[in-house]
Amino acid sequence: MSELPEADRQGDLPAPRETGDLIGQEEAEQAFLDSYLGGRLHHAWLLTGAKGVGKATLAYRMARFVLKYGDPETARAMGAETLDLAADDPVFRQVAGLGHPDLMLLRRPADEKTKKLKTVIPVEEVRRTTGFFGKSAGAGGWRVAIVDSADEMNANAANALLKNLEEPPSRSLFILISHQPGRLLPTIRSRCRKLTLEPLSPQAIDALLARHAPGLSPEDAAIASALAEGSAGRALSIAAAGGIALYRQMLDVLAPLPRLNIKAVHGFADAVAKRGADDQFEMGLELLTEWVARLVRLQSGAGEAVLRQEAELAARMGEMGGLDRWVEVWEKIGALASRAQGLNTDRKLVILNAFSMIEAASRGLTVRA
Template identity: 60%
Template sequence: MSEIPESDRLGDFPHPREASTLIGQDEAERAIFDAFMAGRMHHAWLLTGPRGIGKATLAYRVARFVLRHGMPDIAQAARASDLSVDERDPVFRQVAAQSHPNVLVINRPYDDKAKRLKTVIPVEEVRRTANFFGMSAGAGGWRIAIIDAADEMNANAENALLKILEEPPARGLFLLVSHQPGRLLPTIRSRCRTLKLRPLAPAGIAQVLAANDVRASEEDRIAIARLAEGSPGRALSIAAGGGLDLYRELVALLMALPRPNVKGVHAFADKVARRGADEAYGTAIELLNDWLQRLVRAGAGAASQPDLVSGESATMARLAAAGGLDRWVEVWEKINQSVARAEALNTDRKLVILNIFSMLESAAGSRVGA
């Protein structure tokens, strides 16, 4: 029987619940540590920031620390100075093995019929918290629910969570991971203490790559760091999914707009859309998305980054002038909508890629064969 996929696992790298360190988020970690040690631990924290920046890793660090110490005086006696818990500690091992009775993780469930993860967190998942918080807690007296990602809840799930947050359980702690907090109900946001995690500097990304034994040349490490835009998770995803090669291949196709190599487009679509290439497909969509955003920013007068592929900045300037910024913003939005709709309907991914290039050709001012 194949292992059920996890929405927040990147290739063969450690899952956030298995990570013993968190790089570059000292300020956010200190805010939670100080609140706990002062006896002012808020019952719900909204951890925000770009995808892959370390929010889930922080959530698990908080959960382990709170379960390990329980009370500020115990943490003081243990001379705790941050949220770290030794990997050999039973609490660490239980959380990593998903066997700690005082931790409930809510995320998108697996759809046995469709053989893939659901696109949203349904209300049934959130309702599990009622029984969870109704049970008596073990050592330390805390029960902790991690929702990852909170902005993937459907409307009914959000309303169910809101009811719980309005009357929070004693010694209950909610840790909400959110990539797009603006999608959450304002009433949910108002009942949480928001903590924004910041993008890492290139040195921090390099540290993450080294810590995860990513083997790459110095030139490639710099390129990965720039493409990652401060997100450690994205840097690892690019490294694991052959993201640099995909990027170079993708940009070569984009530079030929409005008449890209048709055979090249089909070959690229076959590569990222084939069965078992979920990671490559996701990476390709993200890289294209970011390239279009950079095109719009460049067209609006923002300073361009140094080329990762020779001539790409000139291509962005040419396309921005040819299609107009409003047109490119419209195309970017339509591509995102098309990708989301295709995932919801389980559409053939090759058709998604071909449709994207069709939209790009049109925006660039000409269609192949016109």
């Protein structure tokens, strides 16, 4: 019997709850630590920032800390100066296995029949908090609920969570992870203390790649770091899912613009649209979308190319179509990607349509979605 997928796990990479360290977000960590040790811990925290910058990892570090120490006096007495817990600590192991009785994780559940993740966090998930917070907490006295991600709650789920935030149980801690906080109810945002996690520095990304993907050549590591744009999760997924080779293949396919080689386009589409290759498909579509976004930034003088080949291609594209046209292409491919995630569409056709839009724009033709 195959295991059900997990919404917060990328491929074979460790899940955030299994990750002990967090690089490059010291300011956000210190803000939470100061609040806790000062006895001013807010009952709800909203962690925002781009995908892959460490929001979920920080959420579990926060949860483990309060579940371990229970109160500021105990934390100070035990010399806790950071949110670190040793990997062999019982609290760390329980949280990593989602077996801690005082921790609840709300995320998109998997469908038992289809073995696929649902597209939203339904209200039934949030309603589980009623029983969870109604029980007596363990020795530490805290109960912690992590919502990953809050953006994925449907309307009923969001309203159910809001009721908890409006009347929080004693010694409860809500940690909401959000990639797009503007999509949340204003009333939810207003009841949370917000921590914004910034994109990681190139040095931090390089350190993570050296630790978790030591087999990468220096050139490939530089490509993964540049494509990640400050996202540790993105850098690691690119390295793990063959994203570097896929990126090179994509540039080769785009090289003949304004007229693409149909055989090469179909070869790329076949590579990323294979049955069961979900990660490859998402990676291929993201690489295409992000290439157009970089093209727009390069044309506006606000970006850098990943490789010289990309810079030369961008210069040619600037001569073939104005900035407004490429912004339109970026928007339409983004909409195409969103529909592909929500519907059971023909994956190869999605990729072919994206290349068709790029070719049309480079030839000065009408871009059709």
